[in-house]
Amino acid sequence: MAGEFPAGFIWGCATASYQIEGAAFEDGKGESIWDRFSHTPGKVRNGDTGDVACDHYHRYLDDVRLMQDLGLKGYRFSVAWPRVLPRGYGQINRAGLDFYNRLVDALLEAEIEPFATLYHWDLPQALQDRGGWPNRDTAKAFGEYAALMFDELGDRLTNWITLNEPYVVADIGHRQGIHAPGHQSVEECLAAAHHLHVASGLAVQAFRESGRPGQIGITCNLAPIHPASDREEDLAAADRFDQWLNRWWLDPIYRGHYPQDLLGLLENRMPEIEPGDLELAHQPLDFFGLNYYFRQIVSHEPGEWLDTKVEFGPGPKTAFGWEVYPEGYYEIMTRLAREYDVKNLYLTENGCAYADRISEDGEVHDPERIAYLEQHLAQVARALEAGVPVRGYFLWSLMDNFEWAMGYSMRFGIVYTDYETLRRIPKDSAKWYAQVIERNGLP
Ligand code: FCB
Numbered sequence: 001m002a003g004e005f006p007a008g009f010i011w012g013c014a015t016a017s018y019q020i021e022g023a024a025f026e027d028g029k030g031e032s033i034w035d036r037f038s039h040t041p042g043k044v045r046n047g048d049t050g051d052v053a054c055d056h057y058h059r060y061l062d063d064v065r066l067m068q069d070l071g072l073k074g075y076r077f078s079v080a081w082p083r084v085l086p087r088g089y090g091q092i093n094r095a096g097l098d099f100y101n102r103l104v105d106a107l108l109e110a111e112i113e114p115f116a117t118l119y120h121w122d123l124p125q126a127l128q129d130r131g132g133w134p135n136r137d138t139a140k141a142f143g144e145y146a147a148l149m150f151d152e153l154g155d156r157l158t159n160w161i162t163l164n165e166p167y168v169v170a171d172i173g174h175r176q177g178i179h180a181p182g183h184q185s186v187e188e189c190l191a192a193a194h195h196l197h198v199a200s201g202l203a204v205q206a207f208r209e210s211g212r213p214g215q216i217g218i219t220c221n222l223a224p225i226h227p228a229s230d231r232e233e234d235l236a237a238a239d240r241f242d243q244w245l246n247r248w249w250l251d252p253i254y255r256g257h258y259p260q261d262l263l264g265l266l267e268n269r270m271p272e273i274e275p276g277d278l279e280l281a282h283q284p285l286d287f288f289g290l291n292y293y294f295r296q297i298v299s300h301e302p303g304e305w306l307d308t309k310v311e312f313g314p315g316p317k318t319a320f321g322w323e324v325y326p327e328g329y330y331e332i333m334t335r336l337a338r339e340y341d342v343k344n345l346y347l348t349e350n351g352c353a354y355a356d357r358i359s360e361d362g363e364v365h366d367p368e369r370i371a372y373l374e375q376h377l378a379q380v381a382r383a384l385e386a387g388v389p390v391r392g393y394f395l396w397s398l399m400d401n402f403e404w405a406m407g408y409s410m411r412f413g414i415v416y417t418d419y420e421t422l423r424r425i426p427k428d429s430a431k432w433y434a435q436v437i438e439r440n441g442l443p
Pocket of ligand 1: 016019164165168221291349396403404412
């Protein structure tokens with residue numbers, strides 16, 4: 001199957017600022033919540049921090065060359081908000097802005113289309129000190145920061161993503177407490193979620209007002225939610241969890257309201273929804289960004305969050321324990337086209353962690369990753385054939401990097417990062433991906 005992808009299809013890789021940049025305290029950068037969190041004992045595996053990470057801040061030119069060698073058509077990176085605005089608003093840090101200016105210029109020079117995510121989780125700590133995302137003011141600050149970025153880079157950079165995975169920010173950061181800022185409060189989680197909707201909307205509005213050319217969208221992590229059995233209560237539990245993980249984002253964005261049933265259950269814990277908030281969330285987007293990693297199996301479990309128990313499926317697992325379930329990719333893509341009428345879809349993240357190592361021959365052989373990518377890209381081809389308007393695919397990730405609470409223990413790169421020397425070694429999967437790009441489709 002598969003064959004060729006559409007002409008102009010963007011084959012890319014994705015990264016995020018805190019995961020690769022390093023230079024965490026250099027050139028006037030402000031502290032982020034991930035700096036604070038990773039330096040708090042017990043929060044990140046092995047006590048790892050992003051202080052140095054892949055040192056991309058200093059090695060970005062080499063990294064762009066690496067991307068060029070792979071033949072990448074696009075590169076999705078994120079801007080570290082506190083690098084640009086150390087306190088989150090107000091005083092601008094020119095040195096920080098210059099870094100992104102130089103990066104964008106280098107990418108354009110290499111004929112790689114830049115896609116910038118404005119928020120990939122590294123909130124300025126100064127804003128966290130004022131309440132972070134549960135405080136509505138953070139949304140306003142985000143809108144202003146976004147406007148600044150359109151102003152500064154928007155003459156050359158034309159692909160913008162407001163937020164990366166707001167579900168993870170709200171739920172894993174504020175309810176589960178596994179990610180920064182590490183809070184465990186349903187009320188804070190719901191307030192964060194709502195203000196993230198408002199923030200994204202303010203950024204979209206600022207983009208339209210800027211008059212800059214290009215396109216803007218949002219990236220969400222979505223997952224097929226399958227009931228553990230066809231018992232009535234498992235079906236209902238799966239539906240509740242679908243409303244939480246998927247529809248809590250999709251419905252406000254595409255329909256202008258939260259999913260009614262779940263809203264009914266959570267109503268007395270919700271933050272204030274001001275007039276106009278849902279209209280902000282519901283503005284037309286130029287594209288939707290989908291991150292896909294796995295499906296979830298849900299059963300009824302009284303006493304747990306939403307009375308649900310959420311598990312991975314029975315299939316093969318990656319090093320992270322995530323089930324490999326390529327069919328779910330097709331399921332989600334077709335759902336977006338069918339139920340939400342998504343007109344332009346970018347696959348902004350997909351990939352896998354395996355326990356890669358340098359072999360005796362000095363190479364990194366990662367056949368499982370190649371198999372994973374092949375299977376997932378076959379589902380992309382299938383979705384294209386079914387008429388889903390997929391415009392590009394950004395593999396997570398260009399290189400091994402700081403995997404949040406798991407530190408450096410999870411290697412997602414198609415390029416191996418030797419953390420001792422910071423040398424980059426393209427894995428077999430990188431060579432394979434270069435061939436896919438070259439032929440614009442699967443072998
Ligand atoms: C996603 C994140 C990305 C990376 C991958 C593995 O949830 O957006 O930064 O950590 O997972």
